[in-house]
Amino acid sequence: MRRTVLKSLLATAVLAATAGLPAAQAADKEIVIGGSIPMSGVFAFAGIGIHAGIQDYVKMTNDAGGIEGHMLRYVPEDSAYKVDQSVAAFKKITSQNKVNFYYGDSTAFSKTINPELDRAGSMIMSGASFATELNDPQKFPYQFIAGPDYTQQFGILLRYIAQQKPGAKVAFVYSDTEFGRDPIESSRGVAKELGLNVAIEIMTPPGAVDVSTEMAKLRRARADYTIFHGYILGPIPEFISQSRQLGLQTQFMGTFWTMDNSTVMQMGEAAEGFMGVMPYNYYYDDSASAPMLEKIRSMRTEYQNVPYIQGFLSAMLYAESARRTLAAGQEMSAANLKAALNSIENFDTGGLIGVPISIRGNTIPVGRIYRADVQAKRMVPASDWIVLE
Amino acid sequence: MRIGTARSSYRHDESLFDSRTQHAWLAVLAVALLGFPFFADEYWLYLACLVAINIASTTGLNILTGYTGLVSLGQAAFMGIGAYTVAALEQKLGTPVLLNLLAGGFVAMLGGLVVGLPSLRVKGLYLAIATIAASVVLHFVFANWHSVTGGHAGITVAPAEILGVSFDTSFRLYWLFVPITALMVLGAANLFRTRIGRAFIAIRDRDISAEVLGIPLLRYKLLSFGLSSFYAGVAGGMWAYFFRVVTPESFPLIMSIFFLAAVIVGGMGTILGAILGAVFMTMVPEALKLIVGWLPLSADATLILSPVRTIVFGALIVGFLVFEPLGLQEIWRRIRRFFHLWPFRA
Structure with a gap:
């Protein structure tokens, strides 16, 4: 066995050594x-x-x-x-x-x-x-x-909110990571410019599962809209199901990495009505313009x-x-x-x-708001395309 | 000991490399290391630098875990201390590179001394958990001490510069990292020929007996933590100059596990083990990629084989632990022993 291990090691070494040969x-x-x-x-x-x-x-x-x-x-x-x-x-x-x-x-x-x-x-x-x-x-x-970029994604969501409910109260819920913190600071100003009120900002530890403390804070803030950022899926379903139990009236929203059709549908029943920003049309969009x-x-x-x-x-x-x-x-x-x-x-x-x-600068500042339709298992457009200046 | 290596003086008896064969092979190694950058492309030079950094850190952890018997899962966090120290010094004061690296080592050493304090009371898995706790605390400090660490966005590090030469390519960094790592490895090898090193080994073998022998446990355990963290700090400093961006997410817990795995796979408590372990852990995933790349498969196969590669890497580690618990250095030793008598005995 030892010889075999030695031989395979030697083979790996030889292969690795010869790999430096110039490729085509x-x-x-x-x-x-x-x-x-x-x-x-x-x-x-x-x-x-x-x-x-x-x-x-x-x-x-x-x-x-x-x-x-x-x-x-x-x-x-x-x-x-x-x-x-x-x-x-x-x-x-x-x-x-x-x-x-x-x-x-x-x-x-x-x-x-x-x-x-x-x-x-x-x-x-x-x-x-x-x-x-x-x-x-x-x-x-x-x-x-x-x-x-993430700030622009927030900007698109906030513009939509400002159109739907001027002066609305908004909550930002984000993970304590570079990804999560990214748009928070810059979006405060954007919300203010749009006449929105950032009622609360809740930071959750990375990989948080129990969100009852955060939920209590969110409940007190009585936000009309809650935007999640810095997560793929968890702990968003937990937030949504707890808020439903508490009868909280807030519209939950997400950003790009949460908004894939399969990710949203993984939330199960909690996904119903979940909204978010997506810069692209989904795979199944069969409109003539696509x-x-x-x-x-x-x-x-x-x-x-x-x-x-x-x-x-x-x-x-x-x-x-x-x-x-x-x-x-x-x-x-x-x-x-x-x-x-x-x-x-x-x-x-x-x-x-x-x-x-x-493409101005380094981004394409465009997106659309989608809403989850659990029955159809699809994300359906909830707004027209929003282009940031 | 090699046949025919009669030691005729105390000086000879004390030498680190005692036979002509060893000297000859060391010369070959030196020539290979000197010549390598002139033949290797950017990719291989990058890997060489990465291996050098990993050897430095693994050697440090080997002092603590392999030689002193104290399990630590905080090596990556100590590297983080070194990296942040170097990054902050480079950014705010612009002090010389070598001074920054030394400072990185010393600040990490201070961190190590603090984290090492519980080692007098707890051992084994308990100590491992204590070091995990320390790394969580350090991660928090990295992420929240904005004025020094730049928070979550971290610090961008300017290229190392010595005498007007900017070390901004792997080729140039090779000439900085490889000598530093060689010095560190040599230092570690010599450490275990001194009273301090032997005290570490005595503590590993049986700490109560060591105390009976007159070895102050607290001092030596802390010293071991300090030295190990110093190595991690310098390695972290090199890491900062290598990747040029230091963020709290640069030094995750999985990285500490990587180093512990390198120590175990290489062979605990041997200098060569740390080197072989670091090389193995860094290079095998790349070697597996190369092998997959050579197979006459379509581009989609890369996609399918990616998880397979990860499984093979894991299986190799398990294989080593099962079939060669003394690590890669034992395999190396067996090869050497075979050639000691070659060609007289097959």
Whole structure:
């Protein structure tokens, strides 16, 4: 047995040692999309969707002849949602390929890799993070978010609330994490500007299960609307079921990572009437203005989650900025690609987003409010598209 | 001891590396380490730097857990102290890199001394829980001491700079990290040839007997905690210069478990064990990725094999614990012993 262990160890070592051999160089007429994708680990549910989304868009574009004679090539690596492994993946992919676009898996990765992007000056990046901090073209010149940042998501929710019930009382419930705290401070001012009253802010410890103390605070605040942020699912169902038992009249709302159809439906009966902001149309949107979703449905017959749409849209925006850069006869440098991205005005995403989009700064500040319909097991639109200025 | 290594003087008897073969192999290792950056690409250099940082921290934990027998799950938090110290010094005072790293080590050491206090009363699992509690407290401090730690958003660290040279690539950082780690490992190896190191081992083997022998338990247990945290602090400082962003979420509990696993897989209570353990724990997930990458499979296979890889990694660790409880260093020792008599005995 020991010999076998030794042999397998030796084999691993030899394989690892020879892996440094230069990989096939990227062909000249090729646009490479690299990605640290969390295909395993706690964020795998999103990573798997993102991976499929990018993969499908790349396939679709290449089947249609590529971009100005250039084929797209997607090079993913599993990051396990760990920063050190994400950076390792980045180093591996960028040292073996001439990467033009990169997809990162987390805020921590986006911040960590930023100096590398600045130094390389050859690629632009988006990712799974909607962190407000990244929406700063000065500090993060070669990054963007394929949607609204968390503060903008709050802004969309608050605008909707202000329209529905001027002067409403709002509660913010968030987790004690970087993700949870992200939009809270900046959204206080937004709420005030809109004439809303932030009645209470409740911070829960990460992974909190028992929320009875927080529930008591929420009850006293008597908020008309309660916005959750910094969670995927738990402890939102607990809050909702306790508030129903107490007969609390408040409208619960969530942000992007809670708002996938499957996540909301996991709440069971508690999901009924749950609302939230979503920058994209859902997979099943069959309106005439969404031909791209029709194509997606023809490629994948089973439901694809919102990270899929986010990955798909990211790849679409990579391709569009490459197309514009190449059409202008410019070099595919980070500065040119980002400038091309920022030149996108009233761009039709084929219905991934219901209105034409423009990319100002590092985000696409647009979204729509949806409401859960448990009977139909779907999220249904509760507002028109809201575009922040 | 190797055949034919007759020790003819006390000096020879005390030497760390006592045979010519060892010297020759050390020279080969030195040449390999010196030459590596010129042949490796950015990816391998990145992994080399990461391995260097992990070796430094694992060696520190090995002093505490492997040699003194005190189980700690606070190593990542101590690394956090070092990283925050370095980041804050770099950001607010702009002090020299080496001074920052030393300061990171010393501040972590102070933290270690405080956390080590319960070690006089509690041992084993109880101590492990006490160190977890300490790491929770430290996490809270990192997240809430805004003026120093920058709260949840953390601190962005400028690249290390020595004599005008900016250490902003893995190639350059390699030349900073590998010598520091080598010094730390050498220091640890020498520590166990001194009174202090032997006292640690005596405490591990039987602390009451050690006390009877005249070893003051509190002082030596705290010293062990302090030294271990110093190593973690310096490793954390290197981590800060390497990743350049330090947030409270950079040093989770799982990272402490990673280091404890590295000590156990490598072989507790041996210097080589800590090195092999750190290399194993860092490199095997990457090696598995490479192997999966070479298999002639479609892109979708990457997706399917990702969880499989995690399972294989876990199974490898369990396999080692079952079939080689003395760790990787024992396998290494057996290979060495085989070659001691080679080719005279197969």
